[in-house]
Amino acid sequence: MTALRRLGSNLPLLVGGLIVVAILFIAIFHPWLSPYGPEQMDMRNRLALPSAAHWLGTDNFGRDLWTRLAHGAAISLSIALGSVAVAAAIGTLIGLVCGYHGGWLDLILMRIVDLFLGFPALILAMALVAVLGPGAVNVAIALVAVFWTEFARVVRAAVMAERQRDYVRSALALGASDARVILVHILPNTLGPIVVLATLAIGTAIVAESGLSFLGFGVQPPAPTWGWTLAYGMRFLRSDPWLCTVAGLAIMITVLGFNLLGDGLRDLLDPRGMTRRGEGATPAAGPDSSSGRAS
Amino acid sequence: MLSYLVRRLLLLIPFSLGVAFVVFALLHVIPGDPAIVLLGEEATAEALAQVRTNLGLDQPLPVRFGLYLLDLVRLDLGRSIFRNEAVSTVIAERFAATAEVALLATLLSVVVGVTLGVVAAVRRGSIVDVGCMLFAQLGVSMPVFWLGILLMYLFAVRLAVLPSIGRGEPLVDALLAAAMGNPGVLRTSLAHLAMPVVALGLNGAAILSRLVRSSMLETLSADYVRTARAKGLPIRRVVMGHALRNALLPVISVVGLQFGALLGGAVLTEGIFGWPGLGQLAVGAISQRDIPLVQGLVLVFALMFALVNLAVDVLYVVVDPRVRLR
């Protein structure tokens, strides 16, 4: 009951959750949401404005824009969710090890983290896609390389704080093994920051994926990614600004949904504000996410 | 303090070596090489082999890395393959362009972000607060390059009041010209700067306003602030004198990180506005496989980032004497 009331009073969580659920619904059920195929071209009906037949208009090949964006949601979200999940797993592992073990291992691993942070994120991702070759999986791998450092830093800080607490000390004094202390005591207490960071990172990943496509280092056409739609839209900005606007709106609403969800979760899970303060490494609170990481 | 600074600066040396090694390794495995780009359509197998020899690309990897490190020790970043100029010169030429956008955008984000954050915190729950937070949410969610595109559409295409692309005279020169009584140059420079600065600055402002608001709310509810208000100090004094100062601490670190990242060049925003900055230079260098230039750029980026971080840590001490550096 209290949980429900808290949910009701947590407007960001509610709105963000609704947006995310709606987008996920579109991403999962996209094949049934439109009579057109995402690659169905109609060169005589290029760049059409919204109509009854195409209620978001058509793109530069006369393909139905709604269909493209709905299919694109599936691709963009898969890349974002996949890369953030892997980055969170790697980052958490390294953060746990660093924060718990400390000493030389911490020193070395954190210098590697610094090394990755020293690269402008988009340039790092671009170079990696150039090395690995284009395609959805490789884009996701490049994004993992960009994101894992944030998780490592936040988790490490959380673990270090947690380690100093009395209950951990007493558990250790009572002879609990390291693994047990980490799994039973520390990890559950760092889950809050990880979940929050992950939701916020998903928003950043969506923007970064479109940014990479924009630079020509993304998923291959004719895959209907939002980045491609936006990049083509940019070519027709002056004559047909509609294409660009709609693609950008799709990205913005989705990112907004995940950001609101992240904020709401933070109020729910992390009242101490670990992810907010941390070392300034939260994606939504650091430049890495927006101006730096994907501008 | 001094020994701390020295230690941090010395740490930059192994850090730079690490960065240099990673970039070198990355550039080695990337497909395509500068010889292909250099010869373009005329790339016969024989010519390619010759150019590779001339560029030293046919040497064993450890030798190449060794030679590069030797140059690095002498603070020589090498020559750009495509520009026939020292890498340091090429970077220096573009640095000013990136720095002026980064500075102005950071300035804008601090002014707007802190103002909105403070107002929202003081008027918590009011319509002003809701408005500020709506701006913050939208600003954070909007991809910066899309905002750039929208600004361009509105101000350059529809209204045609701002130049859509390119840079005027360097800001420093323009300011000098204005001082000499020629304000037209400055106006042109500022007109070119407006959209990139607003696109990048608004996003920063959105991030900062949220941070300042929550930080302010925390300090406003702290005991000493309550005491100050109980003692009858006017609200303006309380906010400005006590709360803001303490709320600024987390803001400094975020502003520092933002500024550091902006100095790395806002790749997409520069691309959209044709801004001749470091981000554009880096993308061009990668897509030409201009190895010395890419290496030099990444090294400079990493060092700038590290130095800004250091500056932030030092600023912390200045703002809050309770913080000690070890």
Add this chain to the structure above:
Amino acid sequence: MRRIALTVAAGAFLAVAATTAASAQLAQGIVRVGTDVDAQTLDPRLMRDTTAYRVVNLLFSGLIQLDETLTPKPDLATSWENPDPRTWVFTIRTDAKFHDGSPVTAEDIVYTYETTLDPKLNARFRSLYTPIDKIEAVGANQIRMTLKEPYAPLLSYLDLGIVPKKLAEGGADLSNAPVGSGPFRLARWQKGSRISLAANPDHFGGRPGVNGIDFVVVPDNTARAQAFEAGDLELIQSPLSPRDIKRLEGNSRFAKSISTGIAVTYVNFNTANPLLADPRMRRALAMMVDQATIVGQIYEGTDKPATSLLLSASVWSYSADVKQPAFDPKAAVALLNEMGWRDTNRDGVLDKDGRKLSIVLSTHAEDPNRIQTVEYMQNVMKQNGIDATIRVTDWPAFSGGVQQGQHEVALLGWTLLVDPDRLMYAQLHSKGGLNWGKYANAEVDRLLDAGRAAQTLPARAAAYRDAARILGQEVPYYVLSEQGYQVFHVPALQGFRADPRGMLRSLAAAK
């Protein structure tokens, strides 16, 4: 409402201000030319990009200049003769001076060609000159070139800018501070944004009619067109966006020249690939390229559909009778069926011996029109039972792959085709240095050799037409389009004549 009115008023004011500024610029005799990229080096031996190509042409003199019909005209050389197919003798003028005041001598000319041919210089266009065996000064005012083999196209490439030997050997930075003997000298170069040239009053052809030319870098095609319309530029030229071309064409305030350039967009089939070794397969794929829609819709009619490997801009060699396969997907499928490719398992994809008919179409990421073209080609092929996929990478990766013969079907372009030899010999002769698709045909080899050896244009034209006829049947190449060349300028630029290469030499004509 008031705010909108204010903004509009401000906009109008700026527009007026811009227009007055424009006329003020032109009144001072400065022509501002929009360009898409900054030059990377202005050393004529090392230049690579179109901006450098166009700027260098104004800064430097060559032995010859090509006029706007691509016919060689005297420059430093006042006359030349070709006593036998392997010897060229040029008589050079003695009154030419470099921008630093020193005279242009036969030594400088020999030096320029020798260093260009030196493999250590990394000159991009070196391969154009490699048939030259020896170049030497004969007396003070003659140059003799001896060739390894007959090489008729050579004359078209002799507009190479001559550099001062003394400065170059003294280590002067000709890339960034070029010193030539052309009608203009470099006044200022703001990297990334502007190259300013000033008239050279001591030019042997007389002082140019304009005082200066500024090349203004505006990377975005549409932004460049808008700057031109706003009066911030006096001249813009290809590459331009199709929609802007349409709009500018309708505006009577501007003078224009719309023509076909000397560049092509083409499809390269890797004949070394087992699947593509059969000419019938290449012909079937070529018949699935919807040329009319691609050129008409994606390029919006600004390029011209090509008919064969012969370019219409090369008037002497072109023939409309030589043809390559036309768009006909039904016939293409029939041809594939005849080869044994049938959809036996009814999955919509043709197969043979249990193998699907899969093709990879590749191009590079820098050109959005090429990406769209490949995307459309893929769509048509897929509808006709071919499992086509796309691979778009950046230029070095793409080009590196093509050069190593890793591609299957690649879409790319070829520029500066001043002679048919340049499009055909290096790429389709079995000994050609750029024959990435490993195409080999003895008869084509013989005809291309004949084209190089023949002394008269009609004889050369006959050889290239016969070669193109065979190549149209065998389709190692499918030429999609001849790239259009458009230039728009203010009418006040009197005496300007458009050049298909985008050269601005006509602005150098004395008043």
